[in-house]
Amino acid sequence: MADQNNENDSQLFAELEEALNVEDLNRAAAQLQASHPPAIANTLEAFPWERRLQIWQLLAPQTKGAVLIELYEEVQDGLIAESVPDDLVKAVSGLDIDDLADLYKRLPKEVRTAVLQTMDEQRRQRFEAVSRYPNNTAGGLMDVDAIAVRGDATLDAVLRYLRRTRRQQGELPEHMDAVIVVDRASQYMGILSLSDLVSLAENRIVSEVMNTEIKPIPAMTSAKKVARLFEDYDLLSAPVVDEDGKLIGRITVDDVVDVIREEADHTLMSTAGLEEESDMFAPIIPSAKRRAIWLGVNLVNAFIAAWVIGQFENSIEQLVALAVLMPIVASMGGIAGTQTLTLVTRGIALDQVGPSNIGRVLRKELGVISVNALLFALTVAAMGIIWYQNINLGLVFASALTINLLNGAMAGTIIPFALHKLGIDPALAGGVVLMATTDVLGFFTFLGLATFFLL
Amino acid sequence: MADQNNENDSQLFAELEEALNVEDLNRAAAQLQASHPPAIANTLEAFPWERRLQIWQLLAPQTKGAVLIELYEEVQDGLIAESVPDDLVKAVSGLDIDDLADLYKRLPKEVRTAVLQTMDEQRRQRFEAVSRYPNNTAGGLMDVDAIAVRGDATLDAVLRYLRRTRRQQGELPEHMDAVIVVDRASQYMGILSLSDLVSLAENRIVSEVMNTEIKPIPAMTSAKKVARLFEDYDLLSAPVVDEDGKLIGRITVDDVVDVIREEADHTLMSTAGLEEESDMFAPIIPSAKRRAIWLGVNLVNAFIAAWVIGQFENSIEQLVALAVLMPIVASMGGIAGTQTLTLVTRGIALDQVGPSNIGRVLRKELGVISVNALLFALTVAAMGIIWYQNINLGLVFASALTINLLNGAMAGTIIPFALHKLGIDPALAGGVVLMATTDVLGFFTFLGLATFFLL
Numbered sequence: 042m043a044d045q046n047n048e049n050d051s052q053l054f055a056e057l058e059e060a061l062n063v064e065d066l067n068r069a070a071a072q073l074q075a076s077h078p079p080a081i082a083n084t085l086e087a088f089p090w091e092r093r094l095q096i097w098q099l100l101a102p103q104t105k106g107a108v109l110i111e112l113y114e115e116v117q118d119g120l121i122a123e124s125v126p127d128d129l130v131k132a133v134s135g136l137d138i139d140d141l142a143d144l145y146k147r148l149p150k151e152v153r154t155a156v157l158q159t160m161d162e163q164r165r166q167r168f169e170a171v172s173r174y175p176n177n178t179a180g181g182l183m184d185v186d187a188i189a190v191r192g193d194a195t196l197d198a199v200l201r202y203l204r205r206t207r208r209q210q211g212e213l214p215e216h217m218d219a220v221i222v223v224d225r226a227s228q229y230m231g232i233l234s235l236s237d238l239v240s241l242a243e244n245r246i247v248s249e250v251m252n253t254e255i256k257p258i259p260a261m262t263s264a265k266k267v268a269r270l271f272e273d274y275d276l277l278s279a280p281v282v283d284e285d286g287k288l289i290g291r292i293t294v295d296d297v298v299d300v301i302r303e304e305a306d307h308t309l310m311s312t313a314g315l316e317e318e319s320d321m322f323a324p325i326i327p328s329a330k331r332r333a334i335w336l337g338v339n340l341v342n343a344f345i346a347a348w349v350i351g352q353f354e355n356s357i358e359q360l361v362a363l364a365v366l367m368p369i370v371a372s373m374g375g376i377a378g379t380q381t382l383t384l385v386t387r388g389i390a391l392d393q394v395g396p397s398n399i400g401r402v403l404r405k406e407l408g409v410i411s412v413n414a415l416l417f418a419l420t421v422a423a424m425g426i427i428w429y430q431n432i433n434l435g436l437v438f439a440s441a442l443t444i445n446l447l448n449g450a451m452a453g454t455i456i457p458f459a460l461h462k463l464g465i466d467p468a469l470a471g472g473v474v475l476m477a478t479t480d481v482l483g484f485f486t487f488l489g490l491a492t493f494f495l496l
Numbered sequence: 497m498a499d500q501n502n503e504n505d506s507q508l509f510a511e512l513e514e515a516l517n518v519e520d521l522n523r524a525a526a527q528l529q530a531s532h533p534p535a536i537a538n539t540l541e542a543f544p545w546e547r548r549l550q551i552w553q554l555l556a557p558q559t560k561g562a563v564l565i566e567l568y569e570e571v572q573d574g575l576i577a578e579s580v581p582d583d584l585v586k587a588v589s590g591l592d593i594d595d596l597a598d599l600y601k602r603l604p605k606e607v608r609t610a611v612l613q614t615m616d617e618q619r620r621q622r623f624e625a626v627s628r629y630p631n632n633t634a635g636g637l638m639d640v641d642a643i644a645v646r647g648d649a650t651l652d653a654v655l656r657y658l659r660r661t662r663r664q665q666g667e668l669p670e671h672m673d674a675v676i677v678v679d680r681a682s683q684y685m686g687i688l689s690l691s692d693l694v695s696l697a698e699n700r701i702v703s704e705v706m707n708t709e710i711k712p713i714p715a716m717t718s719a720k721k722v723a724r725l726f727e728d729y730d731l732l733s734a735p736v737v738d739e740d741g742k743l744i745g746r747i748t749v750d751d752v753v754d755v756i757r758e759e760a761d762h763t764l765m766s767t768a769g770l771e772e773e774s775d776m777f778a779p780i781i782p783s784a785k786r787r788a789i790w791l792g793v794n795l796v797n798a799f800i801a802a803w804v805i806g807q808f809e810n811s812i813e814q815l816v817a818l819a820v821l822m823p824i825v826a827s828m829g830g831i832a833g834t835q836t837l838t839l840v841t842r843g844i845a846l847d848q849v850g851p852s853n854i855g856r857v858l859r860k861e862l863g864v865i866s867v868n869a870l871l872f873a874l875t876v877a878a879m880g881i882i883w884y885q886n887i888n889l890g891l892v893f894a895s896a897l898t899i900n901l902l903n904g905a906m907a908g909t910i911i912p913f914a915l916h917k918l919g920i921d922p923a924l925a926g927g928v929v930l931m932a933t934t935d936v937l938g939f940f941t942f943l944g945l946a947t948f949f950l951l
Contacts, residue, residue: 050847050848051847051850051852054850054852054853055852058852077728077729079727079728079729080728083846083847083848084848086846086848087843087847087848087849087850087853088853089853089856089860200694203694203695204694204695204696204697206695207695207696213691213695215730216673216730216732217691218671218673218690218691218732235673235690235691235693235694236668236672236673236690238690238694239655239658239659239690239693239694240658240659240661240662240668241659241662242659271753272534272750272753272754272757273532273534273535274532274534275670275671275750276750277671277673277732277749277750294732294749294750294753295727295730295731295732295749297753298726298727298749298752298753298756299727301753301756301757301760302727302756302760304760305756305757305759305760305761305763305764306760306842308760308764309760309763309764309767309838309842310838310839310842312764312767312838313834313835313837313838313839314835315835315838315839319839321839321843321848321849321857321860322856322857322860325860325863325864325867326867328860328864329864329865329867329868329871332832332835332864332868333868333871333872335831335835336828336831336832336868336872337872339827339828339831340824340828340872340875340876342827343823343824343827343828344824344879346823346824346827347820347821347823347824350819350820350823351820351883354816354817354819354820357812357816357819358813358816361809361812361813361819362809363819364805364809364812364816364818364819364822365802365805365806365809366802367819368798368801368802368805368823368826368935368939369795369798369799369801369802371823372794372797372798372801372931372935373791373794373795373798376790376791376794377787377791379768380768380769380770380787380790382768383764383765383767383768383770384765384768384770384774384776387761387764387765388542388776391538391541392505392506392538392542393505393538393539393541393542393776394542394776395506395509395542397506397509397510397513398509398542398543398544401544401777402776402777405544405776405777405780405783408780409780409783409784409787410784412780412781412784413784413787413788413791416784416788417788417791417792417795420795421795424799428806476827480823480827484823
C-alpha cells in the first residue's frame with residue numbers, strides 16, 4: 042500500500058530501472074515488495090521483455106498472481122510461458138474465483154490440473170459455477186461467495202449469522218455492501234444493504250426492510266449491459282441469477298470498472314486496427330504480422346483510389362494543377378466524414394442512434410456540413426483562382442469539395458449504421474470504409490468534373 | 497425502476513415516439529413515469545430538440561433534476577434555457593450536493609439565488625465546501641455527508657450512533673460501505689467497513705479493527721488520479737482531506753465510474769476534434785462553427801501538402817504515373833503512423849511511456865515497421881512495375897514507401913510524446929500533426945526521388 046499516493050508509477054519505473062542497471066537485485070526486490078500489484082503490473086508493461094523477466098523473478102508467488110491478472114493478455118502469455126509450473130500454481134491458487142476463471146484457460150495444461158487439485162470441494166464448486174459462463178457475461182464477472190439470508194429472519198438474526206460466519210471463516214467476502222435475500226428455494230427476493238442492517242431496529246424482519254427495486258441480473262447478460270446497469274443505477278453490487286431465477290452469485294462494482302475501462306480501450310484501439318490487449322513491447326514479428334493486416338486493407342483502398350486517378354491520366358497531363366489540388370478534396374471529405382462517423386458510432390454504442398432516428402441524424406449532419414461546405418468552397422475557390430489564375434478551375438475545385446464534404450457526412454452516418462446492422466464493429470471497420478469512400482469519390486468527382494468542364 | 501432489464505433504451509424511445517406522434521401526452525407521461533432518469537436522459541438525447549422540449553414538459557420537477565445531471569452539457573444548457581426558473585429551482589433542490597455543485601454554474605443567476613435560499617444551514621455549508629474545489633478534483637467529486645466516528649469508541653457505540661442518526665434523519669448517506677474514523681481534531685485515522693462492523697464482536701475498539709491501509713485523498717488530487725486509485729485499489733469509497741489532513745468528505749465509486757466514462761469519451765471524441773459534451777442534435781450553426789475549426793486546421797495541412805506537390809509540377813507533367821501513385825505513399829505512411837500514435841498515446845495516458853523508455857519504444861516501432869516496410873515495398877514495387885512497365889518507377893515507389901512508413905513510425909512515437917511535454921493533449925492534436933507529417937514527407941520523398949532518378 043506504500044505507494045498509493047505516489048505521483049505516478051513512473052517513480053517506481055525509475056527506481057527499478059536504476060536498481061536493475063547496477064544489478065542491485067535486493068534493492069529492486071525491496072522496491073517491489075513495497076509496491077501494490079496494479080502499480081507493479083503497470084510498470085512491468087513499461088519495460089521491455091528482458092527487464093520484465095528479471096522483475097518477474099523477483100516477485101513473491103502470491104504477488105505474481107495479483108500482478109498477472111492486471112496485465113494485458115499478451116504480457117500475461119509471455120510471463121506464463123517463462124514461469125516454472127510450480128510457481129504458477131502458487132501464484133494463481135490464492136486468486137479470487139472470478140479472476141482465476143479469467144486466467145485459467147491461458148495456463149498450461151499441467152498447471153490447470155495442479156490448480157484444480159489444490160482446491161477444496163467448496164472452491165472447486167464455485168470455480169465450476171463461474172467457468173460455466175463466458176468471460177464477457179454477468180456469469181463470468183460474478184463472485185460466487187455471495188452471502189444470502191432468508192426473508193423471514195430478523196435483522197438481529199442476520200447480525201448473529203454474519204458474526205458466526207466471520208468467526209468460522211475468518212473473513213467475509215470482499216467488497217460486501219449488502220447481503221442478498223432469498224426464499225426457501227434460493228429464489229432471489231431482494232437486497233439488504235449493510236447500511237440498513239446497521240441502522241434499523243434489530244427486531245425488524247428482513248423482507249420488510251429489504252430493497253426490492255434492484256432486479257437480479259440473468260447470468261447470460263452481456264458485460265457491456267451489466268456496466269450500463271451499474272452506471273445508470275449507481276450500484277455497488279448486484280445479484281446474479283440463473284435461468285430459473287436461482288441466486289448464483291453477485292457482481293461487485295470493482296469488476297464493472299474494469300469492464301468499462303476495457304470497453305473504452307477496445308473502442309480506441311479498434312479505430313487504429315489494434316487490439317486492446319496489445320503489448321507495447323510485443324516481439325517484433327508477431328506485432329508486424331498483426332499490423333500488416335491493417336496496412337494491407339488500406340493498401341487495397343489506396344490502390345483503388347489510385348486506379349480512379351489513373352482513369353484521368355490524360356486530364357492530369359493536360360492540366361497538372363489537378364494533381365496538386367486533388368488530395369485536398371479527398372482529405373477534406375475524409376476529415377468531415379470522420380467527425381460524423383465518430384459522433385454516430387458513439388450514438389450507436391449508447392443506443393441513441395437506431396433505425397427510427399437515423400434519418401434525422403443524417404439530415405442534421407448534412408445541415409452542419411452544408412454550412413461548412415459553403416464556407417470552405419469559397420475559401421478553396423479563392424485559393425485555386427489565386428494560385429492558378431483560372432476561375433473555372435476554382436469553380437470545379439469548390440464544387441468537388443462541396444460534393445465530397447456532403448459525401449463524407451453521408452458516409453459517416455450510413456457506414457457505422459450499416460456495419461452495426463451487419464454485426465461488424467463500427468469502431469473497427471468504420472474508419473477504413475469511410476476513407477475508401479471519401480478518397481475514391483473525392484478523386485473521381487474532382488477529376489471527373491475537371492475533365493468535363495475544363496478540358 | 498421498471499425498465500432496469502429492458503433490452504435497451506431504444507424501447508423507451510420507440511414507445512415515446514409513438515405516443516408523441518399521435519399526441520397522446522398522457523401515455524407519454526405514463527411511460528416516462530415508469531422509467532429511470534438515466535434511461536430518460538439517454539432517450540432524450542436521441543430525440544431532436546422539438547421532441548426533447550415536449551418530453552421535458554412532461555417530466556415531474558424532481559425527475560427533471562435527476563435527468564438533467566445525466567445529460568451532455570450542451571443538452572443541459574438547452575433545456576435549462578427553455579425552463580421556467582421556479583421549475584428549475586424545484587428540479588435541482590433535491591439533488592445530491594456534488595451533483596448540484598456540477599450543475600450550479602450552468603444555472604441562470606436568479607435560479608442560483610433561489611436555490612441557495614431553499615437550503616438549510618447544514619446543506620449550504622456542505623454546498624460551499626464542495627464548491628470550493630474545481631469539478632475535476634477530488635474535492636469537486638466528493639460528498640460531504642460522510643459519517644465519521646471516533647477511534648476510541650466501541651463497535652457497539654458505533655452501531656448505536658448509526659441507529660440514532662437513522663432515527664433522527666430518516667436516512668443514512670447513500671452508498672455507504674464504511675464509516676470514517678477520525679481523532680478529536682477531525683484528523684483522518686482510518687476506515688471502518690460496515691462489513692467489519694456487522695461481523696466483529698461488539699466490544700472491540702474501533703481503532704483496533706479499522707483499516708489504516710487506505711490513505712486519504714487530498715482534495716486537490718485530479719479526478720483522473722482519483723479514478724486510477726479506485727481502479728488499482730478496488731475501492732468502493734475513499735476519504736477526502738483538506739490541506740491540514742482534516743476529513744472533509746468522501747468519494748464514492750459511482751462518481752468515479754462517471755469520471756472513467758467521461759475520460760474515455762473525451763479521448764475518443766478528441767481524436768476527431770470533437771468535444772465529449774457534443775450533442776448529436778445540437779443546432780446546426782454552432783455545430784458547424786465548432787467543426788469548422790478542425791476542418792480549417794486540416795485545410796491548412798492539405799494546402800501545405802499541395803504546395804509540396806506543386807513544386808514538382810514539371811515532373812508530374814513528364815511522368816503522370818507519379819500523380820497516380822503518390823497518394824498511396826502518403827496514405828500508407830499515415831496509417832502506419834496512426835497505429836504507432838494510438839499505442840504511444842495510450843502508453844502516455846497510462847504513464848507507461850516517458851523519457852526513460854521512449855527510445856526503446858521508438859526502436860521497437862521502427863523494428864515492427866521495418867518488417868512491414870520490406871513486405872509492402874516488394875508489393876508496391878511489383879504493382880508499380882506491372883502497372884507501368886517501368887522498373888525504375890517501381891524501385892522509386894518502393895523506396896519512397898519504405899521511407900514514409902519509417903517516417904510514420906517515428907512521427908507516431910515522437911509527436912504524442914512531444915505534445916504531452918508541451919502540455920497539449922496528444923489525443924486531440926496528435927492525429928492532425930501526424931497526418932501533416934506523413935502527407936508532406938510522403939509526397940516530397942516520392943516526387944523528389946522520382947525527379948532525381950527517373951527524369
